[in-house]
Amino acid sequence: MNVADHQFPDSHHDDYSKTTFGFWLYLLTDLMFFATIFSTYAVLKKSTFGGPGAKDLFSVSYAMIETLIMLTCAFIAGIGGVYAHRKSKGGTIISFVLAFLLGGAILGMIWHEFSHVFAGGYDWRSSAYLSAYFTLLGTFALHLIGGLLWTIVLLPPLFKVGVTSLHLKRMSCLRIFWQFLSIVWVFIFTFVYLLGEI
Amino acid sequence: MIDSHHNWNTSFKPLFLGFVFSIIFMLGAYRIIIHSHLKYHWLLFTVIGLGILQIIAQLVFFLHLGLETKPRWNIAMFIYTILLVLALVIGSLWIMQNLNYNLMM
Numbered sequence: 001m002n003v004a005d006h007q008f009p010d011s012h013h014d015d016y017s018k019t020t021f022g023f024w025l026y027l028l029t030d031l032m033f034f035a036t037i038f039s040t041y042a043v044l045k046k047s048t049f050g051g052p053g054a055k056d057l058f059s060v061s062y063a064m065i066e067t068l069i070m071l072t073c074a075f076i077a078g079i080g081g082v083y084a085h086r087k088s089k090g091g092t093i094i095s096f097v098l099a100f101l102l103g104g105a106i107l108g109m110i111w112h113e114f115s116h117v118f119a120g121g122y123d124w125r126s127s128a129y130l131s132a133y134f135t136l137l138g139t140f141a142l143h144l145i146g147g148l149l150w151t152i153v154l155l156p157p158l159f160k161v162g163v164t165s166l167h168l169k170r171m172s173c174l175r176i177f178w179q180f181l182s183i184v185w186v187f188i189f190t191f192v193y194l195l196g197e198i
Numbered sequence: 199m200i201d202s203h204h205n206w207n208t209s210f211k212p213l214f215l216g217f218v219f220s221i222i223f224m225l226g227a228y229r230i231i232i233h234s235h236l237k238y239h240w241l242l243f244t245v246i247g248l249g250i251l252q253i254i255a256q257l258v259f260f261l262h263l264g265l266e267t268k269p270r271w272n273i274a275m276f277i278y279t280i281l282l283v284l285a286l287v288i289g290s291l292w293i294m295q296n297l298n299y300n301l302m303m
Contacts, residue, residue, distance in 0.1 A: 028279040035283040039290035064228050071220050078213040078260050085207045179260045183253055190249035194231045198241055
């Protein structure tokens with residue numbers, strides 16, 4: 001046993017480890033939720049009812065820009081997590097504000113794509129495929145809104161009291177949440193946009 | 199999630215590594231789709247493979263999965279979830295394809 005074994009974070013027995021583990025379990029159940037929606041999407045992929053499919057509706061380049069922004073968002077949230085661990089108030093706040101803006105940008109881009117589909121005269125009632133598409137992307141957008149609202153709730157106390165161990169715990173959960181959303185987006189990018197082209 | 203021994207929680211380096219690896223895998227998959235001369239099955243395998251590599255890069259370098267000390271509950275629960283998800287997705291696709299085949303659709 002060396003000295004580091006007794007220091008924070010102790011493996012598994014401190015509040016930080018218990019909280020992040022509990023939050024990780026929530027995210028894994030969320031992953032199962034996304035998996036059921038993904039399998040619905042995969043099953044209904046060809047059920048376009050004579051209407052447009054993924055290839056006709058979406059642009060891979062547009063989706064790649066979304067992927068870049070989502071990845072940068074997760075990266076910046078990670079930077080914010082490191083600043084929180086270093087107890088740096090300014091760095092933490094700036095990083096999470098940036099992550100907030102990038103998350104908002106993704107939400108805007110998803111909405112823009114939705115309105116593009118609506119403008120073509122289609123919506124979620126047009127075909128089973130479009131129902132599955134709107135369910136999948138809509139669920140993702142709801143998670144983004146959750147992350148944005150959560151950031152708004154968590155940031156003001158940081159201005160007042162700085163990064164205490166309580167806020168380190170909270171900001172770490174938020175960081176993990178953005179990184180989780182980035183991983184889910186990789187699935188969406190691969191299966192909806194990239195494989196939608198072939 | 200946690201690693202008191204690697205000090206990844208206070209280091210920027212793994213984040214940069216994860217970011218660069220993810221971008222390489224993503225651009226690779228994008229290029230393969232845009233300028234593709236591969237056959238359908240190879241295309242499917244390479245694009246899904248690059249997606250999985252990107253996810254592994256983000257799990258390791260962003261979420262620090264698999265770096266915790268024993269007992270490794272985070273990775274144990276993750277592997278169990280992945281098995282469950284695979285059963286769900288592959289099972290659904292299999293039975294629905296079989297149904298389509300039998301209904302001559």
